[in-house]
Amino acid sequence: MVQVTFDGPVLEKPKTLRICFRKTGALRYISHLDLMRTMTRVIARVHLPIKYTCGFHPIPHLVFSAPLPVGAESPREFLDIAVLRELDPADVVALLNDGLPEGLAVEKAYFAETKLQAIAAAEYTISIHTPSASPEVAAFCGSLLQEKPIVVLKHTKSGDKDVDISPAILGVESGFDEREGDIVLRIRLRADSGSFLNPDYLLRYLSSQTGILQGSPLEEWYAVVRTHLYNENGQDFC
Numbered sequence: 001m002v003q004v005t006f007d008g009p010v011l012e013k014p015k016t017l018r019i020c021f022r023k024t025g026a027l028r029y030i031s032h033l034d035l036m037r038t039m040t041r042v043i044a045r046v047h048l049p050i051k052y053t054c055g056f057h058p059i060p061h062l063v064f065s066a067p068l069p070v071g072a073e074s075p076r077e078f079l080d081i082a083v084l085r086e087l088d089p090a091d092v093v094a095l096l097n098d099g100l101p102e103g104l105a106v107e108k109a110y111f112a113e114t115k116l117q118a119i120a121a122a123e124y125t126i127s128i129h130t131p132s133a134s135p136e137v138a139a140f141c142g143s144l145l146q147e148k149p150i151v152v153l154k155h156t157k158s159g160d161k162d163v164d165i166s167p168a169i170l171g172v173e174s175g176f177d178e179r180e181g182d183i184v185l186r187i188r189l190r191a192d193s194g195s196f197l198n199p200d201y202l203l204r205y206l207s208s209q210t211g212i213l214q215g216s217p218l219e220e221w222y223a224v225v226r227t228h229l230y231n232e233n234g235q236d237f238c
Contacts, residue, residue: 008086018112019079027103032067051082072224122191123228128183135176142174168197
């Protein structure tokens with residue numbers, strides 16, 4: 001077990017420590033709320049000197065990057081915490097990895113100079129396995145996602161309603177993986193707080209338009225990996 005004592009000088013002003021972590025394997029099926037709970041418990045257990053919320057039951061003040069859809073994997077997610085003492089980010093990495101379950105792992109930690117609100121877009125790789133997969137079907141799926149409008153039934157705070165999601169689709173590339181026999185889509189979507197788009201809506205639209213992903217889950221399935229997060233200038237977020 002990693003042993004670290006955080007007894008560095010108290011900071012005059014809290015500093016934002018950014019945690020870069022991956023979420024893979026079976027942990028891709030936990031919700032964003034479950035992720036928050038897991039990180040909260042691990043951080044509290046190792047006694048990091050961080051800012052807590054006010055109230056009757058104070059909890060660590062955590063700020064996550066754009067929520068990762070349930071079932072999606074990502075090699076690079078972000079979590080910001082406000083630390084109250086001088087510390088070595090490498091110690092934080094070691095402590096957190098010692099307490100995290102398999103499928104969650106911290107890659108690095110560093111003091112951030114940007115805000116998570118600067119995230120503007122996310123890129124996903126979606127692999128679709130279906131008996132009808134072919135280069136032609138892959139190309140057709142790509143063309144469908146570049147049409148306007150793309151109307152889907154979307155859940156909103158005011159209830160379910162038809163919404164045109166095409167403005168949130170920033171780029172689409174389609175291909176066919178001959179080795180696996182899969183349709184492969186690389187899609188860039190808006191990911192700012194005002195217009196975040198879950199890629200599941202794209203899959204539902206493709207299913208309704210093409211008939212794929214409507215059969216047995218033993219014959220048809222898909223995998224989603226969020227590969228990149230970008231700022232408003234199209235640069236990798238860090």
